[in-house]
Amino acid sequence: MAQKNTKKDYNSSKSNNGEIRAKKHLGQHFLKDEIIAERIGDTLSLDGYTNVLEIGPGMGVLTKYLIKKEVNVIAMDLDSESIKYLKGNYPNENLEILEADFLKYDLSQIFGKEQFAITGNFPYNISTQIVFKMLENKERIPEFTGMFQKEVAQRICEKEGSKAYGILSLLTQAFYEAEYLFTVPPAVFNPPPKVDSGVIRLKRKADYSIPCDEKFFFRVVKTAFQQRRKTLRNSLKSFGLSNSIKEDIIFGKRPEQLSVSEFIALTQKLENDTISTDQ
Incomplete structure (x- = not known):
């Protein structure tokens, strides 16, 4: 049964x-x-x-x-x-x-x-x-x-x-x-x-390393998509963006508009911005 x-x-x-x-x-x-x-x-x-x-x-x-x-x-x-x-x-x-x-x-x-x-x-x-x-x-x-x-x-x-x-x-x-x-x-x-x-x-991928800090990359992606309807200029405010980086054209886009390679480039920009603002 x-x-x-x-x-x-x-x-x-x-x-x-x-x-x-x-x-x-x-x-x-x-x-x-x-x-x-x-x-x-x-x-x-x-x-x-x-x-x-x-x-x-x-x-x-x-x-x-x-x-x-x-x-x-x-x-x-x-x-x-x-x-x-x-x-x-x-x-x-x-x-x-x-x-x-x-x-x-x-x-x-x-x-x-x-x-x-x-x-x-x-x-x-x-x-x-x-x-x-x-x-x-x-x-x-x-x-x-x-x-x-x-x-x-x-x-x-x-x-x-x-x-x-x-x-x-x-x-x-x-x-x-x-x-x-x-x-x-x-x-x-x-x-x-x-x-x-x-x-x-x-x-x-044959080369599956990415040219930026991996943990930081994950953090950027997750933060951006938590407010996916906003532009990156607004969704990534918590990263303490400098006035100069805010003018970059990429920050006027929404996260779903960026390819993987563009998100890697974005992460690199944020890494460099963090370095420059800390100095």
């Missing part, structure tokens, strides 16, 4: 190894379409790395395609039911199954010091946090692919000039080339979400 739904468990997926409940508080929607799962697995180029971290494997629909490749796979999930199911159904010498919370996990503990890619069907409720943590560890992550809520996937890949372009787009594209690959309808999930999903690929 199927288990009764609760606030945390809104559906269940039956298998030969029992039931795995899709838990609302974990943002779980189990992908059930094998073709789409294989397509997501094939988004990885496997260029320059032999290790893959899968986040939120659930019942392993994507995992089964990853372990067919010549890579070492770690499947990480904080759902103990999923972990038990995976261990019972996917014993494989190139697969490690890890019960852990990605957002809290020290990534220096996996794959030694080697490079690794990240992929997965990411829980909607933490997907942007996953991207930001990936950026914190970009030195080890040459590629990142996976499925998001379509709106978030589009935002990550959006270019300047769009209302969807923002902090997530700009900080990601400062270090990675972003590509929106394909859309996935709700019907291929159990339970189906209320929105479409989108699959993306991020490939780290």
Whole structure:
């Protein structure tokens, strides 16, 4: 008999190894379409790395395609039911199954010091946090692919000039080339979400260093977009702009009008302005 739904468990997926409940508080929607799962697995180029971290494997629909490749796979999930199911159904010498919370996990503990890619069907409720943590560890992550809520996937890949372009787009594209690959309808999930999903690929730039202080760059971007309707002259007042820098044409623009390279140039101007006003 199927288990009764609760606030945390809104559906269940039956298998030969029992039931795995899709838990609302974990943002779980189990992908059930094998073709789409294989397509997501094939988004990885496997260029320059032999290790893959899968986040939120659930019942392993994507995992089964990853372990067919010549890579070492770690499947990480904080759902103990999923972990038990995976261990019972996917014993494989190139697969490690890890019960852990990605957002809290020290990534220096996996794959030694080697490079690794990240992929997965990411829980909607933490997907942007996953991207930001990936950026914190970009030195080890040459590629990142996976499925998001379509709106978030589009935002990550959006270019300047769009209302969807923002902090997530700009900080990601400062270090990675972003590509929106394909859309996935709700019907291929159990339970189906209320929105479409989108699959993306991020490939780290050959030179992913930026010619300004990285922490200061992040601060400039976040401060500018907190008041995105204002011109930079007004949204960046807290930086103590000198009278001379305020006259620069770039400060008459709004943040969504600036490309990644222009935001880097803006950060450099602010760095130099801070130096000159301190003297």
